[in-house]
Structure formats: structure tokens, C-alpha cells
């Protein structure tokens with residue numbers, strides 16, 4: 001199951017579970033679409049993998065399977 005991390009690792013932007021701009025790699029490193037396109041050039045700075053759009057979890061499922069509240073913020077990994 002996806003953790004659904006709450007923010008972008010590069011710019012710390014909030015990415016709620018229903019966000020349409022959350023992108024993840026296979027390890028679920030999580031970024032906003034703008035950072036993926038403009039800063040990362042579609043390559044994960046942590047693992048070198050590519051990104052896909054993160055699926056949305058609906059609120060009925062969120063009640064049962066809550067999203068992660070643990071923020072991961074590693075701006076040093078992101079080329080400016």
C-alpha cells in the first residue's frame with residue numbers, strides 16, 4: 001500500500017491524498033509535478049528511477065487506510 005506522503009521532497013509543497021500533481025517513483029519518493037518537470041527532469045534524485053502520477057485515494061478508503069503524516073523534505077537532493 002502506498003504511504004501517500006504529505007509533501008514534495010524538493011519544495012515542501014503540500015500534496016494531499018487527492019492531489020492531482022503528486023508524482024512518485026518506485027520507492028515512493030514523492031514530488032510535485034512542477035519539481036519533477038522543471039528541477040528533476042523526470043529522474044528521481046534519490047534512486048535514479050522514473051516517475052508516475054500518484055493514484056488518488058478516495059476519502060472512504062482514507063478513513064480506513066490513512067495517508068502518511070510524516071513529511072520528507074530533502075531540498076539538497078534537488079538541483080535548483
Ligand SMILES: [Zn+2]
Nearest residue numbers: 008011032035
Ligand atoms: Zn515540489
Ligand SMILES: [Zn+2]
Nearest residue numbers: 025029044047
Ligand atoms: Zn526514488
